[in-house]
Structures are given as C-alpha cells and as structure tokens.
Amino acid sequence: MIFDLKSAFEKPVNIDFTLPPSWWKADEYDNPILGLDSGIDVHLHIRRAGERYVVEGSLHGGLILRCDRCIEAFHFDLKTEFRIFLAPYSEVKEEEIELSEDDMAVVFISGEEIELDEIIRSEIYLSIPMKILCKEDCAGLCPICGKNLNKEKCSCKKETGHPAFAKLKELLKK
Ligand SMILES: [Zn+2]
Ligand SMILES: [Zn+2]
Incomplete structure (x- = not known):
C-alpha cells in the first residue's frame, strides 16, 4: 500500500x-x-x-x-x-x-x-x-536419529557424544 x-x-x-x-x-x-x-x-x-x-x-x-x-x-x-x-x-x-x-x-x-x-x-x-x-x-531433534524429542522418545545413547563415535563403539563391541 x-x-x-x-x-x-x-x-x-x-x-x-x-x-x-x-x-x-x-x-x-x-x-x-x-x-x-x-x-x-x-x-x-x-x-x-x-x-x-x-x-x-x-x-x-x-x-x-x-x-x-x-x-x-x-x-x-x-x-x-x-x-x-x-x-x-x-x-x-x-x-x-x-x-x-x-x-x-x-x-x-x-x-x-x-x-x-x-x-x-x-x-x-x-x-x-x-x-x-x-x-x-x-527438546529439539535427536542428533542421532533425528526424531522430534518433544513428541517421542528415542533409545539413542547420547552420552557418547558425536554420532561417529557411537558407530565406532558399536563396531568395537562385535
Ligand atoms: Zn521446538
Ligand atoms: Zn535418537
């Protein structure tokens, strides 16, 4: 206008x-x-x-x-x-x-x-x-699985820090 x-x-x-x-x-x-x-x-x-x-x-x-x-x-x-x-x-x-x-x-x-x-x-x-x-x-998004944490919980372990390290830990367990 x-x-x-x-x-x-x-x-x-x-x-x-x-x-x-x-x-x-x-x-x-x-x-x-x-x-x-x-x-x-x-x-x-x-x-x-x-x-x-x-x-x-x-x-x-x-x-x-x-x-x-x-x-x-x-x-x-x-x-x-x-x-x-x-x-x-x-x-x-x-x-x-x-x-x-x-x-x-x-x-x-x-x-x-x-x-x-x-x-x-x-x-x-x-x-x-x-x-x-x-x-x-x-609560934002889970940095690992991307779920909206306001809506649902996920079972990702977040204390492992960077997602790459979580992957590495998984591999070492095997
Ligand atoms: Zn929000
Ligand atoms: Zn997650």
Whole structure:
C-alpha cells in the first residue's frame, strides 16, 4: 500500500486496516517466518515534524514461525509497537540526525510516496526473537536419529557424544 506523505502535511493521519494471511510472501529459503496464522491488524499514525515525518504504529496478529531447535512450525503472537522517523534523503546530513532519540529508527526516503508494506514487513522481522523456540524448553531433534524429542522418545545413547563415535563403539563391541 502506497501512502502519500503530502496527505499528512497539514494534520496527522490515522490509518487502520487488516492485512490478510495471503499478504505475506516468503522470499527466502531459510526464512523463519513461514506465514501468517491470522490477519494482521495494523494501526498507523503519521504526522509531520518539520522536514520529516514520524510513523507510529502497532501490529497485532498471528505468525507461523519455524522453531530453531525442532524445526516444527508453531503459532507466535505478533504484538508490537514501533516508531520510525522518515527523513528525506537529499536534505539530511549525517550530523543532523539526532540519534539521542534512540528508540527511533530513521528511514531515509526519496520522494513523498512511501511503501507501507515494506515498513510493516521490516517491523514484523524486528518483532520476532533472535532465538526462535516453539517453547522455552523445546527438546529439539535427536542428533542421532533425528526424531522430534518433544513428541517421542528415542533409545539413542547420547552420552557418547558425536554420532561417529557411537558407530565406532558399536563396531568395537562385535
Ligand atoms: Zn521446538
Ligand atoms: Zn535418537
């Protein structure tokens, strides 16, 4: 969705809409976000601040993430608020950017049309944890047989360390 900043020149603009699950397009092979579990409710407040614009927003919805440990897909509650600062590329000198407002991310723009989808997409990425776990104590996959240890137990002996050594031990027993 394209937003023309000129419409927020005089007074702030509020935008509310819901993005359907089909909106999400996975673009990378190892993307931890597999898709949306529900629509995403988007609220945006866009106002002018001198030469620049401030976008404050909130996103609520559900994501489908892939667990880093057991690689299963699971539901993740998306609930995030953000504030970004849009600065025209040509008019900003580096020293001018006041990073003292350190919770504000600066996005450089050229022209007055901004792509809201891009902003929302990057805020979704920023909202997910660095380490993605389906649950705090996810048991992960057995390094030997590959079974999901959250679902079933296996009889592999894990104290032997590397699977190659386990094989060797088996051979020596014979
Ligand atoms: Zn897991
Ligand atoms: Zn196993």
